[in-house]
Amino acid sequence: MALKHLAGACALGLTSFALSAPAASAFCGFYVAKADTDLFNDASKVVLVRDDERTVITMASDYRGDANEFAMVVPVVDIPLREQINVANPALVDHLDEYTAPRLVEYYDENPCEMRYRRDMVAMSAPPEPVMESAMMEEAEDLGVTIEAEYEVGEYDILILSAEESDGLITWLNQNEYRIPDGAEEVVDAYLKRGMKFFVAKVNLERHDGSSMLRPIQVAYEDDNFMLPIRLGTVNAEGKQELFVFAITREGRVETTNYRTVKLPSNMDVPIFVKDEFGEFYKAMFEHQTEKENGKAVFMEYAWDMSWCDPCAANPLSRSELRELGVMWLDEGPQNDIQPMPRPGIRPGPQPVDAFVTRLHVRYDGESFPEDLNFQVTGDRENYQGRYVLRHPWRGDYGQCEEAGQYAETLVSRWDTEAESLAKLTGWELEEIKQKMADGGFSASAVGVSEPKPKKNWWQRLWGN
Amino acid sequence: MYALFRPHLVCFLRDMGLRTNATRLFRAVNQDARHWQILALSGLFCISFVTSDFSARPFALIAAIIGAMSAQLIGTVWMNARKEERRATSGSYWRGSSLEAGAVGWLADFQWKSALITSLSLSILLRANSLWFWLAAGFIAISAKFLVRYHGKHIFNPACIGIVTVSLIGGSAAWVSPGQWGQAPIFAAFAIGFAALVLSSAKRLDIALGFLVGFAAMLFGRAFYLGDPIAIPIHQLQSGALLVFAFFMITDPRSTPDSRIARILFAFAVAALAAWLSWEHHLRGAMLYALAALALLSPVLDRVLPARRFEWTSKKETSNGPETSRGGLRPRPHIVRA
Structure with missing residues (x-):
């Protein structure tokens, strides 16, 4: 399901966040900063929770414009029931974003004259911080568009549409103020021919509380195909699109099967001044690394067991947060049999959880990413993080x-x-x-x-x- | 195809004044088609190791080699023992048995080259979270070669059945990573694969091209039907797994039909099933499953369209006691002592 805003100038920036208090870590370094993903304009954030064929997708937008202008069009494989759709607290996705963000840690050199007597530094640990009218229907029928379902969920009016022809669907969408850009016919047509439906959402101003923040939409579904349709996003793209995928699984790392997955270079010592411009550094690094891969790679920025982190850019997510994000297996089967890694200095989560997160960062356009993203869950549980070191x-x-x-x-x-x-x-x-x-x-x-x-x-x- | 320019190549090398070393080296490698495959697969292994973050791992290769070689060893000894037994019970007086020569006899016809090719393919294609999976895959691959036979010909491609079995058993703990090749490496890899196939005298270019053409036709056809831009099927063809599969797996002469027509039909069938599995069931290693499933078709095609059986032989020596096309042993001269 691709998250793509087709209305007006929907800015999908990522939320900014305050820096959490520095905490000591097992690296004997002090965690100082995480990269502010606000830097990437027009970025979409998608959380995919996957267990076998069960999937929960959370599509977050940071749209802060006129709620009237907001619209979302996503191809889906099936017609979801009302209970399969939910709106989530935006703070959830932000927390996940913070937890997985590339991080900066700093170390202080000791007086070399005293170093002779120095005992090995002991790792310090820190405790965890605490709808529709009938006229619309008729119009739809004339255009060969079927409204398979309509729901009111939170502040959104959601329609599930199927259609015989892309032309009819696009005409209908445009008539109903979903501004579909030119050139979308081919892509829409390809999805329709594969039997896919369209999930479209608009904000209902009557139910909208007027806050500038729109909440993420969640859909729970079952499908053997683990993929994310991104092609609609490339149609009207002015330049490249930015996408963050946070995949949570039981087994391990998630990788793309039809595009190369590359690790963002990590664990480098960088000059002290990077501390003041960590955001710029992250942005420039991502840009440069993307160029090195000819713009054709998916970058893995974090892959970690969600029970802990080291050093932590944010606390691990709580069980209830994970459950809200769609981690459906937490209450299934034997519980509390997973022990946190018994290592000193790590910051364990509120409770150990059987979940592994992969953060993927993609900058794409129609040329470099012609096809939708196909994923697979692997059994690889090797931890990886984007971590940069300052040595004072x-x-x-x-x-x-x-x-x-x-x-x-x-x-x-x-x-x-x-x-x-x-x-x-x-x-x-x-x-x-x-x-x-x-x-x-x-x-x-x-x-x-x-x-x-x-x-x-x-x-x-x-x-x- | 290779036969056409092999003499020229040798002459060329001779003309270059490299008669002594280069031609000797070329001839030494060229003695056995499998040498070219081992060289090419080693090249692919290195490309993957150097260019990918989730690459083929040397330890995985070692594990696969241990698994494959031990199965090959056990299988060879077992085959030789069986041959010996058959000879003994056939009433033949001939006792010049290979087994009398001790370990050398027991290990006669130890096909280490084939086992090495299988191990390389396994380590390039298979990913897992434990080295045991490569070991198991290597062992299963070669065991299947000895155990699952029909008319003296093994049914499954060893590396293919090894990967399919461990990924079915292991679930997400063992997987195939088809997308981890960059664009430049993939072109280099295609070149290496093609060169190896042309150079090896396995004469199986037809099945590789048949498969690639069939598979490409399916991809382009689907793109045409869906109205997709041409960039999509082109992108889909740039897969490392596809390359290793087409050039080194489906081309295995011992597990594919003997006649050319049958081979091309077989290649098309695999391409069609692979495409269907990946479109309708979204299987990530669809080609491997398709080949494993259709392997059973190969003996049928051999019966319908019979042809001469392929044998791996060094150009210098013929293998010890070749089997007849029926899988039986060639009759030995019956010597009766006075």
């Missing part, structure tokens, strides 16, 4: 002891590596990065290492002359 240097008198002098030298080469990896990740100019670092006091001259220090040859280092 120790500042002091580098002439204090021999170790301090050596430390200053390692700092210089460390900063060079950080600058290079940042350039590689984001495509930013290496010289600009180095200049920015120097401005912040992260350069050879700032730590009193003479610059430019010629690198010693290995034989010079060998005998120390």
Whole structure:
């Protein structure tokens, strides 16, 4: 089911969120920031909960315009009953987004002169923080459009439409103020020929509380095909579309079967200034990595057992939140037999849950993603996260002891590596990065290492002359 | 096709003044068609390993090799023992049995090359969350080769039946990852696959092309029917699984029909069933299921359209005691001592 707003200029940005309080983690680093997905304009967020053929889709929009202008058109395989449709609390999807977001952690170097006596750092752990008129029908019939069902769910008026011809359906939709862009006929036709129906939703202003936020629509259905139709979204696309898919399963990671899934580069040391512009960094990195894959890859940004996180960008979701998102197996079968990972320092969820989340990020258009996204659930439970590391240097008198002098030298080469990896990740100019670092006091001259220090040859280092 | 330009290739190498080493190397590799397949599959394995985040893994390959080789070992010893028994009971006085030569005799005709090809295919196509799955797949694959036979010819393609069995048993714990090849790697891989097939004298280009043409026709036909842009079937054809399947799996001469017409019919049938399974039942490794299911058709086609049986042989030596087309042993000279 593709989430695509076809009305007006529906901005589907992702919600912003306040940074949660920094918490200590098992990495001995402090989690400092998560990437603000608000950066991506026109992004859709879709949560797919899948167990065998049972599926719950939650389609979230961050539409903040005139509610009157909002419309959603999604191809569906079957005619859902009223009980299969629900509206969810938008905070649920936001929480999931925060929990899975790429994260920044920071470490502080110790005084190198004291390091000799230093015992191994002990991991610290933090406790969990706490309808319709008859005229419309007739009109529909004339156009070969059948209204299979109509529901009022929350603030939405929902229709399930089937049609013989795409032309009739598109005419009907346009007459009823679903502005279907030109060029949609072929795509609509292809879905109709596959026997699919159309799920269309509009906001009923009488039932809308006037808040700027529209709640996500959820549909529960059963289908052997695990896919997400994205093609309608490519029809009127002005530029590329941004899509986040959060897939929750029992077994493990979810991957696309008809497009390459790629891990977003992770676990890199980056310069300290990235802390202030983490959003920009994430955006530039995603853009650069997409280009490297010729725009044809689906990026995996997070894959993790939902019982815990380390470091946590947000608390794991509670059982009730998961249930609301559609995790239908939580109350089935034996309970409480899953133990949280017995590792120190991790932040366990409120209760251990048998759920694994995969966060996929796609930037697509009709050219790079001609086909709908097909998924498969794999048994791979290897945890992966987008995590970037800041290492704060120790500042002091580098002439204090021999170790301090050596430390200053390692700092210089460390900063060079950080600058290079940042350039590689984001495509930013290496010289600009180095200049920015120097401005912040992260350069050879700032730590009193003479610059430019010629690198010693290995034989010079060998005998120390 | 290969036969057409093989002499030229050798002459070319000779002309290049590379008579000694290059031609010798070429000839050594060219002695057995399976050498080319092993080289090509190793290349594909490396491409996958280097370019994909969810790639073929060396440990998986090792596990598959252990599974496949142990089954091959057991199977070879069993076959040799059976041959020996048949000889003994056939009333033949001939006692120059291979088994008398000890371990070498027991292991006569140990087809390690075929087992290696199967292991490579398994590690390229199959993904699982435990190494046991590759081990099991390798073992099942080769065991099926020895156990499921009809008229002396094995019915299932080993790698195919190995993957299908473990993914049916393992559920989501074992899966096929068809979409993890980038665009550049896929073209390189297609080139390697094609080259290997042309170079190997297995003479099975017909079935690979038959399948690819049949499958492409289905995809384009469907796109035409649905009114889809041409980009969709083109995108669907760029699949690593499709490539390994077409060039290295369905081309297996030992589990496909003997006559050319029958092979092409067989290829079309597999293409049609694969397309139907993926459209109607949304199976992700549809081709493999299609081939496994239709393998039973191969003996029928052999009966209807008989032809000469293919044998894996090195060009230098013929295999020990080849079986007749009926699966029986060729009669040995009956020597009666005075």
